[in-house]
Amino acid sequence: MEVTFRIWRQDNPTNKGGFINYVVDDLAEDMSFLEALDHLNEILVLRNEKVVAFEYDCREGICGQCGIFINGRAHGPHSNITTCQLYMRSFKDGAIITVEPWRAKSFPILKDLIVDRSAFDRIIEHGGYISAKTGTAPEANAILIGKGVSDKAMDAAACIGCGACVATCKNSSAALFTAAKINHLNSLPQGKPEAHQRVLDMTTQMEKEGFGHCSFTGACEVECPEGISIANIAEMNARYFKAKIFG
Ligand code: FES
Structure with missing residues (x-):
């Protein structure tokens, strides 16, 4: 052809x-x-x-x-x-x-088709980790996590950070990416110790990087290759307000 x-x-x-x-x-x-x-x-x-x-x-x-x-x-x-x-x-x-x-x-x-996506790396640096000492790989049932919670965390963890959500959003918002990374860790027991700080720090860094605000058009969800749900953004917003009050 x-x-x-x-x-x-x-x-x-x-x-x-x-x-x-x-x-x-x-x-x-x-x-x-x-x-x-x-x-x-x-x-x-x-x-x-x-x-x-x-x-x-x-x-x-x-x-x-x-x-x-x-x-x-x-x-x-x-x-x-x-x-x-x-x-x-x-x-x-x-x-x-x-x-x-x-x-x-x-x-x-x-250059040509290559863009600098290091802004995503800096958002990750501000909370995309856990401080709990997990040691070597634990026995599978050592920490019991409900199926609903583990499914939700795994769905959010599927984000590969490609940037399609930002590129397709009319506001160039990174809300879907940031929400996926926050919800993945904040949903799980291992991510709880710094859960409030994580949502505050990662969203602050997202703002500093100059990404636009989310206006819930849903374009990010449509173009995300991993099908990350826009519901993650609503959940991130709820976590943000909770962290502001109780953090
Ligand atoms: S080259 Fe790795 S996702 Fe396409």
């Missing part, structure tokens, strides 16, 4: 950047989207042109590094997958595919 990639090219954070079209043929339907970009880069190398910079690590939907906007949607046209799990069979032969980096003030573009 043949497609035209319309790709955002930007040499560095201060460069203006713009779209450049690349016609790529010889693509197989069963190639992943990232493999198709690899193929484009091989062509660019042969032409002695600069390759397109894009990020990835696992290529298995785990690490959260491959996020890009494809035809105006975070991670492309399908729900609940990452860009590395997208295949070329999702596009028609002859399609024009617009590929852009995440657009958010707190995620400055570093």
Whole structure:
């Protein structure tokens, strides 16, 4: 199959950047989207042109590094997958595919499709850990946790920090990411000792990083590759008020 990639090219954070079209043929339907970009880069190398910079690590939907906007949607046209799990069979032969980096003030573009998501790391530094000494892996039933609680914690823990929630939100809010990280730990006994401090510190850092406020449009939930529920944000807000009163 043949497609035209319309790709955002930007040499560095201060460069203006713009779209450049690349016609790529010889693509197989069963190639992943990232493999198709690899193929484009091989062509660019042969032409002695600069390759397109894009990020990835696992290529298995785990690490959260491959996020890009494809035809105006975070991670492309399908729900609940990452860009590395997208295949070329999702596009028609002859399609024009617009590929852009995440657009958010707190995620400055570093080069082409790569953005700086270290703001997420700094939010994690302000509470994405526990202080309880857990020692070596305990026997499975040593700490009894109800199924409802463990399911909720695991659902929140599924967040891979890709940033699709921020990129797709009209306010560039990081509320879904922050809520998932807070609720994951605050739900469990091991996260209780610093539960109040965690919600206060992580939300404060979220504000400092310049992310916008959540206005509950729900776009983040729709585009999240892990299907993290927006209910996490309501729960984070409740935890925040509780921490303000009792923290
Ligand atoms: S490369 Fe790791 S989630 Fe896509």
